[in-house]
Each structure stands twice: as C-alpha cells, then as structure tokens.
C-alpha cells in the first residue's frame with residue numbers, strides 16, 4: 001500500500017505538476033472518452049479515462065506505454081464536458097511530461113528540420129500551437145555555428161502547421177505527405193472529385 | 198391530500214402562502230395569504246361548465262405542459278377543495294364562464310386575496326424540492342430535440358390519468374417508442390450544476406424502466422449510469438429484477454446526444470466503461486433524470502421562517518445525526534425533501550416523526566429550551582440611560598432582542614438560541630450568556646494561561662464545528678501540538694474582542710479564532726458576526742505589529758479533523774519561528790496596548806470574584822512560583 005502515499009508515486013508526481021492536480025477527483029464516468037474523437041476515428045486503444053486510472057493506481061509502465069499521452073491534442077473538447085471540472089488534457093500532459101522525463105519517446109512521427117536550409121526566420125516558432133519549436137545555436141555541417149529551428153519531440157503533435165508556414169521548405173513531417181494525395185483525401189471526405197485543369 | 202382533508206382535526210389550506218411568522222415555540226403568529234380563486238367555494242358545485250365555456254388554452258403545468266388547460270380550470274383531479282379556479286394571468290375577461298355558471302353565480306371577479314393571522318403552536322415545513330431544468334446542458338439537446346424528455350414528463354406520459362391516458366408516445370410524431378434510453382445524474386454529481394447526489398434517481402430510473410417494460414414488453418430500455426446506488430431495504434433486489442427482465446445497464450455517462458433532423462431519431466454517444474470502448478446507440482426516445490434542487494423560493498422561505506440553510510440550499514436540521522427532524526428554531530420541524538432529497542419512504546418516515554415531535558409541544562403547558570440564553574443587566578445597558586444603542590438587537594440573528602431607546606434591551610428568552618452574538622458585540626458588557634458568562638470564560642482563559650502562557654496556543658472553538666473538528670482530530674489520532682489549549686463557546690459570534698485582548702494581555706503565545714464555515718453556521722448569521730469581528734481584530738493586531746501567525750482565523754467543520762490538526766501544527770511552527778526573547782519582548786510591548794483596549798472587566802458582575810477564585814485554585818494546584 002506504500003505506493004498510495006509515497007511522494008515518488010506516479011499519482012503524487014502527476015498531482016505536483018500544474019494541470020495534474022485534479023487527478024484524484026475523477027470518478028471514472030467516461031464522458032471524456034466518448035467526447036473525444038480519437039478513439040473512434042484514429043486509435044482504438046485511446047482512452048483518457050483509463051489513462052487517469054493508470055495514474056491513480058501508480059501504474060507507471062502502463063501509463064507511459066499508453067498511446068493516449070502522445071495522441072491528445074489538448075483540443076479541450078472534453079474539458080467543459082467533465083462533470084468533475086477536471087482539466088483532462090492537463091492531466092494527460094502531466095503524465096506525458098513524466099514519460100518524457102523518464103526517457104520515453106513518442107512512437108509517432110514529429111516534425112523534422114532540415115538544418116542545411118533553415119534560415120532561422122522563426123515563423124514556425126510563432127505558428128506552432130504546442131510551443132514545440134525553438135531556435136537554438138548549433139554546429140551545422142558546412143554552415144558553422146548558427147541558429148536553427150529545433151523541435152521538442154515531447155511536445156510536437158505532428159499537426160503540420162510549421163510545414164505549411166515555412167518559406168524555405170526546411171521543416172516537414174518525417175513521413176512525407178504528398179500534396180496531391182492530401183488534396184485527394186480531403187476531396188474524398190467532402191464527397192467531390194478533383195476537377196482536372 | 199384528499200385523505201388528510203377528510204380528517205376532522207386537519208384543516209388543509211391550499212392556494213395559501215405563508216407571509217410572516219412571528220412569535221416563538223408554542224406561540225407563533227403566522228400570517229397567511231389565502232389567494233383568491235375568483236370562484237366562491239360555498240357556491241361552486243364542481244360541474245365544470247366554466248371550463249367548457251372558456252375559450253383560452255394554455256399549457257397545463259400539472260401535466261408538465263404536455264397538455265393544454267383552460268383559464269377556468271381545476272388544478273388536478275385530487276384537488277382540495279374540489280372547486281374551480283380562474284387563472285387571472287391567462288384570462289381575457291370574456292366572461293363566458295360567468296354566463297355558463299348562470300344562476301349558481303359562483304364566479305366572482307371582485308374577490309381578493311385574504312390575509313389572515315393564525316395562532317400556531319408548532320410548524321412542520323414540508324415544502325419539498327424542485328427539478329433542475331436540463332436546457333443549459335446543450336450536449337443533451339433538451340428543448341431542441343422533441344424526443345428528449347425529462348423524468349417528470351415521463352411520469353405524466355406513462356400515467357393512466359396523464360395527458361395521453363397512459364399511451365406511451367413520443368412527442369415528435371406520436372409513434373410508440375421501441376428503444377428508450379434513461380440517463381442518470383443529469384445535472385447531479387456535476388460540479389458545473391449541482392455537485393450532490395439527488396438520492397432517488399437511480400431507483401426511479403429502475404422503477405420507470407420496469408413499469409415501461411411491464412406495459413410495453415417489446416420496448417428495449419437502456420439505463421446509462423455512473424454508479425447505481427441501491428442503499429435501502431429491497432432496493433438491490435429491485436435492481437436485480439430489472440436486469441432479469443432484460444433492462445440494459447450501461448456504465449458510462451453520455452457525452453452527447455445527436456439527432457437525425459428528419460426522423461428525430463436520437464443517437465447517444467458514451468463510453469461503455471467495462472469494455473473501455475466508445476459506443477454510439479440509436480434510440481426513439483430519451484429520458485433525462487434531472488437533479489433534485491431546492492425550491493426556487495427556498496431562500497425566501499428560510500428568511501420567513503428564520504431557519505438556516507445547508508450548503509446547497511436545503512433547510513438545515515438541528516443536528517444531522519441526533520436531531521435530524523428539528524430545525525434549530527424550537528417549534529419548527531422539517532419533513533421530506535425540503536431538508537435534502539429523499540424518497541417517499543424516507544419522506545413519510547420523517548413526516549410522521551415531525552408530527553409526533555410537534556405534538557409534544559401542543560400537549561405541553563411549558564417547554565424546556567436550551568439554557569444557554571442571553572440575559573441583559575438592565576442597570577448596565579446604556580439604552581436605559583437614554584443613549585441610542587441597539588447593537589445587540591442588530592447582531593441577533595433571530596430578532597430575539599426588543600430594543601426601545603430609553604429602555605434597557607430585553608431578550609425574549611423563548612426566541613433566543615444562545616449564539617452569544619449580542620454578548621460578543623455589546624460594547625458596554627451589559628449583556629451576558631448563561632453558562633458562557635464573561636466570568637466563566639475569563640476564568641477559563643486565566644486558568645489555561647496560568648503557566649508559561651507564551652508557549653500556549655489558545656484555541657477558541659465553536660460548539661458546532663471547530664470544536665467537533667478538534668474532537669475528530671482526537672478520536673482519529675491526528676497528532677497536533679500539545680501546547681494547544683481549547684476553549685469552547687457556542688458560536689464564533691460569542692468570541693468577544695475583550696476575551697482575545699485579555700488572553701494576549703495575560704501573555705498568550707498564539708490565539709486561534711475558529712468556527713463554522715459560513716454555510717454551516719447553526720445560528721443563521723452568527724458566523725458572519727464572528728467573521729466580521731475577526732477581520733477587525735486581524736487589522737488591529739497588524740497595526741500593533743504583532744508577529745505573523747500569532748493570531749489566526751480559521752473556519753473548520755466538524756468533519757475536518759485533519760484540518761484542525763494541520764492548523765494547530767502550522768501555528769506551532771509559526772510560534773517556533775519567533776525567537777523566545779523576541780516573543781517575550783513583544784508580549785511585554787503589547788501588554789499595555791491590550792490593557793488599553795480592554796473595557797473594565799472587573800466591573801462586570803461576577804468577574805472579579807471568579808478571577809480571585811481562579812488565582813486561588815491555580816496557586817494551590819501548581820504552586821505560586823510557577824504561575825505567570
């Protein structure tokens with residue numbers, strides 16, 4: 001039972017992080033899980049309610065291996081729906097921060113900077129909604145020590161905003177998205193076909 | 198109600214409002230407003246001709262607005278007395294009803310409300326509860342989607358005397374629903390609306406599901422829940438029966454209801470917690486079990502009756518375990534859901550108990566009240582000397598003090614609840630409280646601070662909350678500093694500034710000024726009086742540059758034993774943080790300032806003698822040399 005009072009226990013560490021403090025108030029009603037679209041649309045193992053249980057029961061391994069921590073976009077659709085007024089994405093983010101601290105890496109792709117062409121204009125830094133990008137001084141082959149954009153793997157959600165913003169096409173998602181394919185997918189969602197030019 | 202009205206010794210006054218309650222236990226004078234019905238009871242024979250003639254149709258409140266009614270109407274078939282009524286807000290004054298009534302001449306538009314005063318020995322309050330309107334919970338679409346209805350609407354729909362004569366139809370197209378969902382905790386256990394549990398929705402969800410299933414065996418019924426609570430006798434068995442009969446229980450609070458705008462079919466999205474999967478299911482009709490909330494006029498009634506309200510707004514009982522039926526005001530009792538949501542068996546039990554509690558009063562010639570009442574020393578009261586004052590009367594939460602300039606203030610003993618607010622506030626020490634006289638409390642302070650006062654944490658606790666909190670800390674074995682010395686008064690309102698100054702003058706290291714959270718106060722606004730004074734004292738001690746932590750104000754409930762222990766330990770830590778010589782020097786520096794603030798305590802009757810006695814006993818017990 002010592003795990004329940006130990007300040008090193010996962011639940012205590014989560015509670016100590018701003019946003020994670022409401023952890024124990026969850027009564028496991030499942031509203032957040034069904035409000036969120038990720039389980040039904042993207043990843044069937046996604047479940048914020050279960051992640052909260054894992055944290056409550058100090059199940060570090062299970063929590064850090066839970067895909068929920070990497071996929072929550074902090075859109076906060078669930079927040080106003082929670083009858084316990086828990087800031088769920090805050091709790092998820094706290095668990096994620098602890099996972100990153102313990103050396104866990106996201107299994108999903110993140111944005112990658114081509115340091116050979118980045119001009120350090122900082123457009124991506126401004127646009128990234130997750131504050132994942134910063135400019136750092138770095139030794140770059142052929143270019144000497146210069147400032148370039150750097151992506152925090154623990155924060156990047158692979159939304160692609162930076163890719164769209166970058167004027168020198170120096171930042172992209174690891175798996176290349178083909179523009180034509182993207183447009184076709186969007187059109188198919190809209191139920192229309194591409195008008196050939 | 199019909200049955201009660203038949204009893205010769207019961208007079209049922211419907212359509213009547215309590216406007217004023219004066220007096221005290223056994224001797225209340227209640228002012229009632231008997232609202233006019235514009236129909237004369239002595240002439241109406243209940244034929245209903247007026248209703249037939251009336252051209253106005255408005256929604257029928259009794260049928261949850263699912264059916265119309267006329268402006269000339271009868272509220273419900275069991276109405277007492279069974280006479281008709283004109284709804285003046287809806288009436289268009291066509292006088293067709295008067296014509297229809299004809300020679301009986303029962304309808305009289307010149308009638309007016311009547312105010313009557315009645316002498317009453319005891320009062321039982323049974324004003325019940327109201328229903329949370331789920332419209333603000335837009336995720337459930339109530340008010341937007343016709344087939345989302347409330348539990349109250351379902352009660353009428355599934356009632357053989359209801360607007361459809363018991364035919365179960367859905368509002369959008371009148372078809373009978375085959376797939377019905379019931380959602381629990383709509384606005385209950387929800388910090389955004391009503392944090393508490395509504396007590397009976399789990400059970401009536403099961404009841405309604407079983408009734409629907411019995412009447413319409415081909416319907417499929419699902420109940421969405423967070424937890425199913427079946428705490429009373431036979432309730433769990435009832436839940437078993439529901440599952441046996443095929444009702445589906447889905448653990449998971451729905452996040453959203455969507456609607457197909459063409460068919461008005463409904464789709465509920467929820468997690469099925471046991472599966473850990475999000476499920477979406479289609480229904481013909483959805484019933485929302487809305488939270489039970491206090492009556493909209495509960496605040497108003499609490500001031501008319503002069504009774505306190507618990508957190509959440511329900512009427513507050515004298516003691517939650519030991520006197521759950523009595524109000525804190527002698528002679529006023531609670532029955533049913535007005536004191537907190539409860540189901541019919543519990544309401545009836547409380548009603549019977551309240552009736553017998555009330556009859557004790559009716560059968561007594563005299564009545565014992567708590568002995569801790571306030572008493573005025575007429576010769577000390579400045580009002581008797583012609584000075585304008587009345588501070589005591591303004592502090593009293595119960596209006597128990599008669600104040601007339603030129604006469605000594607007078608406590609109406611039967612109305613006094615013994616909070617001691619008047620005693621704490623009177624600047625001339627002209628009023629005291631039996632069993633908590635200044636002499637008694639000062640004697641305790643002097644005893645507790647007799648030896649090494651600078652090491653002591655003197656804790657003023659109120660009888661109902663912080664004293665209970667300290668008690669709980671003890672019985673729960675929460676450790677706190679052994680330097681604490683507790684002292685009990687009835688309410689923080691009794692914690693006279695003089696008592697605090699005197700304790701510091703005697704050299705107290707630290708003082709805790711503690712009582713109930715404002716919403717828990719047993720004396721309506723006693724805590725408010727106490728809290729205002731505490732805030733004044735905090736400012737005064739700040740100006741005196743008293744070290745931080747030496748005066749602390751905390752509101753601690755009887756359930757917060759851990760908080761009590763924590764506060765005392767924190768006070769001990771602040772005291773430890775002040776070096777001994779600095780503390781002693783500060784006590785010496787402030788001693789004359791405290792003395793200056795004090796009124797002449799030894800002039801208060803009994804004080805001088807009591808203190809001589811205390812000094813004698815303390816000297817004998819601990820030896821003169823140790824006494825500060």
Ligand SMILES: Cc1cc2nc3c(=O)[nH]c(=O)nc-3n(C[C@H](O)[C@H](O)[C@H](O)COP(=O)(O)OP(=O)(O)OC[C@H]3O[C@@H](n4cnc5c(N)ncnc54)[C@H](O)[C@@H]3O)c2cc1C
Pocket residue numbers: 213214215323324325326327348349352397400401404492494498532533534535539540541542544
């Ligand atoms: C949908 C639903 C279904 C339920 N089904 C069940 C069930 O199957 N079994 C069960 O045990 N319980 C059930 N309950 C609970 C049940 O309704 C309550 O237990 C019960 O009504 C409480 O009785 P009461 O007399 O305290 O209050 P109420 O029934 O609310 O009666 C209070 C009365 O006081 C009157 N009143 C209010 N204010 C004033 C005033 N200022 N002056 C004069 N009169 C006033 C009101 O008009 C009302 O007539 C159900 C509740 C709901 C919402």
Ligand code: SF4
Pocket residue numbers: 032035036037038048071072073074075076077078079088089
């Ligand atoms: S904040 Fe995270 S869990 Fe909540 S709805 Fe958005 S993505 Fe889902």
Ligand code: SF4
Pocket residue numbers: 025026027028029030031032033048049052081082083084085086088
């Ligand atoms: S909605 Fe809130 S209370 Fe319900 S499971 Fe999610 S976090 Fe817990």
Ligand code: SF4
Pocket residue numbers: 113117118119120121122123124125148149165166167168169170171
């Ligand atoms: S927008 Fe492109 S060029 Fe500018 S800093 Fe970011 S990666 Fe570099």
Ligand code: SF4
Pocket residue numbers: 247250251252253268269283284287288289290291292293294295
């Ligand atoms: S006078 Fe009023 S109550 Fe009478 S019939 Fe006309 S509208 Fe109805």
Ligand code: SF4
Pocket residue numbers: 570571592593594595596597598608612613614615616617618619620630
């Ligand atoms: S203030 Fe309190 S003690 Fe004083 S008369 Fe009123 S009820 Fe009694």
